Amino acid sequence: MIKIKEIDVKKITETVKDLCITANKTLPSDIEEKIYFCSNCEKNSLAKSVLSDIENNLKAAKDMNLPICQDTGMAVVFLDIGQDVHLVGGNLSDAVNLGVKLGYEQGLLRKSVVNDPLLRVNTDDNTPAVIHTRIVEGDCVTVTVAPKGFGSENMSGISMLKPAVGKEGVVNAILETVKKASNNPCPPIVVGVGIGGDFEQCALLSKIALCRDINIRNSNSFYADLEKELLDKINSLDIGPQGFGGDTTALAVNIETAPTHIAGLPVAVNIGCFVTRHATAVIE
Numbered sequence: 001m002i003k004i005k006e007i008d009v010k011k012i013t014e015t016v017k018d019l020c021i022t023a024n025k026t027l028p029s030d031i032e033e034k035i036y037f038c039s040n041c042e043k044n045s046l047a048k049s050v051l052s053d054i055e056n057n058l059k060a061a062k063d064m065n066l067p068i069c070q071d072t073g074m075a076v077v078f079l080d081i082g083q084d085v086h087l088v089g090g091n092l093s094d095a096v097n098l099g100v101k102l103g104y105e106q107g108l109l110r111k112s113v114v115n116d117p118l119l120r121v122n123t124d125d126n127t128p129a130v131i132h133t134r135i136v137e138g139d140c141v142t143v144t145v146a147p148k149g150f151g152s153e154n155m156s157g158i159s160m161l162k163p164a165v166g167k168e169g170v171v172n173a174i175l176e177t178v179k180k181a182s183n184n185p186c187p188p189i190v191v192g193v194g195i196g197g198d199f200e201q202c203a204l205l206s207k208i209a210l211c212r213d214i215n216i217r218n219s220n221s222f223y224a225d226l227e228k229e230l231l232d233k234i235n236s237l238d239i240g241p242q243g244f245g246g247d248t249t250a251l252a253v254n255i256e257t258a259p260t261h262i263a264g265l266p267v268a269v270n271i272g273c274f275v276t277r278h279a280t281a282v283i284e
Contacts, residue, residue, distance in 0.1 A: 002084055003084070003139075004084055004085070004086045004139075005082075005084060005085050005086065005139040005140075006085075006086050006087075006088050007085055007086070007087055007088070007141060007283055008087075008088055008089040009087055009088070009089045009090045009091070009092055009094075009095035010089055010090075010095070011283050012079075012087075012092065012095045012096060012099065012141065012143065012283065013095045013096070013098045013099040013102070014099065015099065015143050015281050015283055016075075016077060016095075016096050016098075016099025016100060016103065016129075016143060016145060017099040017100075017102040017103040017106065018103070018281070019099075019103070019143060019144075019145035019279045019280070019281055020075060020099065020100055020103025020104060020107060020109065020145055020147065021103050021106065021107035021109070022145075022279040023145050023146065023147050023277045023278055023279035024067045024068065024069075024072045024073070024107060024109050024147055024277060025061065025062075025065065025066065025067055025068060025107070026062075026068070026279070027058060027068055027275055027277065028213070028276075028277070028278060028279075030213045030214050030215050031190065031214060031251060031274070031275075031276055032058060034214060034215075034251045034252065035051060035054060035055065035058075035188070035251065035274065036055060038051060038188065038247075038248040038251065039051035039052060039054075039055060041247070041248075042241075042246055042247055042248050043246070043247055044240060044244075044245055044246035044247060046240075046244050046245065046246065047240045047241045047244055047245060047246025047247065047248060048246075050240075050241040050242050050244055050246075051188075051241050051248065054241065054274060067107075067109060067110075068275045068277070069149060069273070069275045069277075070110065071110065071112065071149035071150065071151060072104070072109040072110045072112065072126075072147055072149075073112070073146075073147030073148045073149045073150075073277065074112060074113055074126070074129075074130065074147070074148050074150070074153075075100045075103075075104075075126060075127075075129040075130070075145060075146075075147055076129065076130045076132070076145070076146040076147070076148050076207065077096050077100070077129045077130065077131050077132070077143065077144070077145050077146075078132050078134075078142075078143070078144040078145075078146070078208070078211070079092075079096070079131065079132070079133045079134070079141060079142070079143055080134050080136045080141065080142040081133060081134070081135055081136065081141050082135075082136060082137065082138035082139045082140050082141065083135050083136065083137060083138070084138060084139040085138075085139055085140065085141060087141075092133075093128075093131060096129055096131055097127040097128050097129055100125070100126055100127050100128075100129045101125040101126070101127050104125060104126040105125065109126070111123070111124055111125060111126040112126060112150075113126050113127060113128070132204065139284075140282050140283060140284045141282070141283040142280065142281075142282050142283075143280065143281050143282075143283065144211055144278055144279070144280040145278065145279055145280075146207070146210065146211055146277060146278040147277050148207075148272075149273060149275075151184060151185055151186055151273060152181075152184075152185035152186065152189065152271045152272050152273040152276075153270075153271075154184070154185075155177070155180070155181035155184050155185040155271045156177070156206070156268070156269055156270045156271050157177040157180075157268070157269050158199070158202065158203055158266065158267070158268040158269075159173040159177075159266070159267045159268075160199065160264065160265075160266055161173060161264075161265040161266070161267055162265060163262070163263065163264065163265045165265065167226070169265070170195060170265070170267050171226075171229070171230065171233070173267050173269075174191070174193060174230055174253075174267065174269055175230075175233060175234065175237075177269040177271070178191065178234050178237065178239075178249070178250070178269070178271070179237060179239075181271055182239055182243055183239060183242060183243020183244075184243075185271045185272075185273050186242065186273035186274055186275075187239055187240065187241055187242060187243065187248075187249050187250070187273070187274065188240075188241055188248045188249060188250055188251045188274050189249065189250050189251070189271050189272060189273060189274065189276075190210055190214060190250065190251050190252050190253075190254070190271075190272040190273075190276040191230070191231075191234065191250055191252070191253045191254070191269060191270075191271060191272075192206040192207060192208070192209035192210035192254050192256075192269070192270040192271070192272060193205075193206055193209055193230075193253060193254065193255040193256070193267070193268070193269055193270075194206035194207075194208070194209060194255075194256055194257070194258075194266075194267070194268040194270070195255060195256075195257045195258075195265075195266070195267050195268075196257045196258040196259060196260040196265075196266060197258035197259070197260055197266060198260070198261070198264070198266060199266060201258055201266075202258070202266035202267060202268040203268040203270070205256040205257070205258060205268065206256070206268040206269060206270035207270045208256050209254040209255060209256040209270070210254065210270055210272045210276055210278070211278045211280075212254045212256075214251055214252035214254065218254075218255050218256075218257075220257075223255045223257060226255060227252075227253045227254065227255050228253075230253040230255075231250055231252060231253045234249050234250045234253065235247055235248065235249050235250055237249050241274075251274070
């Protein structure tokens with residue numbers, strides 16, 4: 001007999017609160033290490049200087065316990081909920097949003113969410129969050145908080161391509177999105193790509209891709225090779241750190257895929273700035 005584990009949603013509130021603060025004040029180690037690596041390898045003197053400024057900014061934020069970017073983002077929360085978990089003690093969405101509210105208040109983080117896209121009155125607590133839930137095997141809940149700043153989010157895009165364009169068409173669509181973005185998303189960027197599914201699924205895949213460790217390549221060798229090819233081509237665009245030219249336009253390209261319709265080839269590009277933030281915790 002399968003034993004159902006009860007998890008009080010208060011634990012989710014507390015976890016989301018802590019992750020909001022952590023993600024905004026601590027850059028994932030894989031990204032920070034890649035910035036230092038690129039700084040050492042960068043040949044363009046101005047680009048090297050800009051990367052050094054970025055390093056100093058990260059160090060100052062750590063020393064003074066401050067957010068690593070003034071745009072502390074819209075909270076995107078991913079919940080992988082084990083199918084053997086019974087959530088008790090309240091409503092899940094309410095628990096997540098309370099965690100965001102507390103995190104942004106206690107962490108002294110900028111509150112950037114408005115209650116309507118046109119009327120634009122600030123909600124004053126950075127809620128509601130964008131919440132994605134998935135039922136998985138197991139008896140725990142994995143929570144990932146990814147605060148998304150809109151300097152980079154505004155530069156993202158989606159292309160509903162015809163299947164006949166093939167790999168070349170996909171590559172061109174991604175490169176055109178990055179070219180159009182230019183210096184606006186605060187490069188060096190992380191490029192999350194979703195290929196397949198339908199209109200909304202490929203966009204979600206591209207955001208999930210941004211939360212993957214940039215040292216981990218796609219498990220399919222075809223897409224792993226495509227990630228490397230795209231990274232090389234993007235870094236040949238000479239956009240460079242903060243748009244001043246150089247070899248380091250992107251730190252990584254991460255691709256996630258899904259099955260799609262015979263008549264479609266959706267491609268979404270979600271761009272993350274040099275502070276592509278995310279933090280994860282497991283509630284057992």
